[in-house]
Amino acid sequence: MPRQAAPMTAPGKITDCLERLKGSGLPQRDDLIALLSCADEKELKPLFLAADARRKAAVGDVVHLRGIVEFSNYCERNCLYCGLRRVNRQLKRYRMSNREILEAAFAVKAAKIPTLVLQSGEDSFYTTEKLCSLIQSIKAETGLVVTLSLGERPRNDYHAFREAGADRYLLKHETASPSLYGRLHPDSRQENRLQCLKWLKELRYETGAGIMVGLPGQDAAVLADDILLISSLKADMAGIGPFLPHPQTPLAACPSGMVLPVLTVLALVRLACPTINLPATTALSVLHPEGRKKALAVGANVVMPDFTPPAYRRLYDLYPGRTAGSEDTELIMETLKKEIICCGRTLQVTT
Numbered sequence: 001m002p003r004q005a006a007p008m009t010a011p012g013k014i015t016d017c018l019e020r021l022k023g024s025g026l027p028q029r030d031d032l033i034a035l036l037s038c039a040d041e042k043e044l045k046p047l048f049l050a051a052d053a054r055r056k057a058a059v060g061d062v063v064h065l066r067g068i069v070e071f072s073n074y075c076e077r078n079c080l081y082c083g084l085r086r087v088n089r090q091l092k093r094y095r096m097s098n099r100e101i102l103e104a105a106f107a108v109k110a111a112k113i114p115t116l117v118l119q120s121g122e123d124s125f126y127t128t129e130k131l132c133s134l135i136q137s138i139k140a141e142t143g144l145v146v147t148l149s150l151g152e153r154p155r156n157d158y159h160a161f162r163e164a165g166a167d168r169y170l171l172k173h174e175t176a177s178p179s180l181y182g183r184l185h186p187d188s189r190q191e192n193r194l195q196c197l198k199w200l201k202e203l204r205y206e207t208g209a210g211i212m213v214g215l216p217g218q219d220a221a222v223l224a225d226d227i228l229l230i231s232s233l234k235a236d237m238a239g240i241g242p243f244l245p246h247p248q249t250p251l252a253a254c255p256s257g258m259v260l261p262v263l264t265v266l267a268l269v270r271l272a273c274p275t276i277n278l279p280a281t282t283a284l285s286v287l288h289p290e291g292r293k294k295a296l297a298v299g300a301n302v303v304m305p306d307f308t309p310p311a312y313r314r315l316y317d318l319y320p321g322r323t324a325g326s327e328d329t330e331l332i333m334e335t336l337k338k339e340i341i342c343c344g345r346t347l348q349v350t351t
C-alpha cells in the first residue's frame with residue numbers, strides 16, 4: 001500500500017511516467033501504479049506542479065462553492081467504514097423537516113453560493129414523492145442548482161428527481177476492486193453501484209464518482225483502477241479523500257489514510273480527466289489542518305462548506321473530527337474566502 005511503502009520506484013522512472021501522463025489519451029495503468037507507489041514527496045513534486053498547471057489550463061483559477069446540507073443520518077446500509085451504518089446503535093438519529101431543509105437552502109443562497117448539495121444516509125422514509133416535492137420547492141423558492149447524494153435508488157427514482165429539477169448526483173464508487181467492494185459492503189453489490197452511475201449519466205445528471213484513499217486492503221493497483229474507472233465513467237466530479245476510521249465500526253482499529261497518497265490520487269485524476277470537478281474534501285482537512293490548501297494546489301477546484309444546522313451536524317458522524325472548529329457559518333465562510341484568495345484563486349459566487 002502506498003502509505004506503508006518506502007519509495008519503491010526507481011529515480012528517473014517517475015519522470016518518464018509523468019512525461020507520458022502529461023500527453024493526451026488514457027493513462028497507462030503501469031505508469032499510474034509507479035506514481036502511486038512512490039512515497040517520496042520530493043519526487044512527486046513535478047506531478048503536483050503538472051496537475052496544478054493542468055487545472056489552471058483546463059478549468060481556470062475559480063474555486064466553486066457547494067453548500068452541503070446533511071438532512072438525515074438514518075441509513076439502511078452497513079458499509080464497514082461508516083459511522084452512520086445501520087447497526088451503530090450509539091448514534092442518535094435525526095431527520096430534518098422540509099422547513100428546516102428549506103431554511104438551510106436559503107442560508108446557502110444568502111451566502112451567495114449557487115449550488116446546494118443534499119446528502120443523507122440511505123433512508124427510505126424519504127419516498128420518491130417526498131423528495132420530488134422537496135426538490136421542486138427548493139428550485140422554485142431559491143433557484144439553486146441542486147446536487148443530490150442519497151445513495152443507490154432505482155432508475156425511476158433518479159428519473160423522477162431529474163424531472164423535479166435535480167441537476168447533479170454524487171455517488172462515490174468507493175473502490176474499483178470487486179473483492180474489496182464486496183468485503184466493505186455486506187449489503188450492496190458493486191454491479192448495482194456501477195449501474196446506478198451509468199443511469200445517472202444516461203439521465204444527464206452531472207455525475208460524481210469517487211473513493212476513499214487508504215482503505216484497508218487497497219493498494220497502488222486498486223487506486224490505478226479507480227483512476228481509470230473515473231475516466232471511463234466520464235465522471236463530471238470525483239470526491240477523493242482519506243479513509244478515517246470510526247470507533248463504532250468494524251474498521252475502528254485500521255490506520256487512517258495519509259495525506260500524500262490522497263494528493264497523488266487527486267493530481268493523477270486531474271491529469272487523466274482535465275475538466276473534472278475535484279473537491280478539496282472535508283476529510284482531508286480533518287486529517288491535516290492545511291488539507292484544503294494542499295488539495296487546491298494539486299488540482300482541486302471545489303470546496304463544500306457545511307450548512308447543516310450545528311445541532312444536526314454533530315450527529316452526521318461519518319468519521320471522527322468532522323465537526324471540530326467553528327460552528328459559525330459566517331466565520332467559516334470568511335476564513336474560507338481568505339484562504340482561497342491567499343492561494344491565488346478566485347471564488348465563484350452569485351450576485
Ligand code: SAM
Nearest residue numbers: 081082120121122149150151172243244318319
Ligand atoms: N449514503 C450515501 C452514499 O453512501 O453514497 C451518501 C452519504 S455517504 C455518508 C457519503 C460518503 O461518505 C461515502 O460515499 C463515503 O465515501 C464517505 N465516508 C463514509 N465513511 C467514511 C469514513 N470513515 N472515512 C472517510 N469517508 C467516509
Ligand code: SF4
Nearest residue numbers: 075077079082085121
Ligand atoms: Fe449509509 Fe452511505 Fe454510510 Fe454506507 S456510506 S453506511 S450508505 S451513509
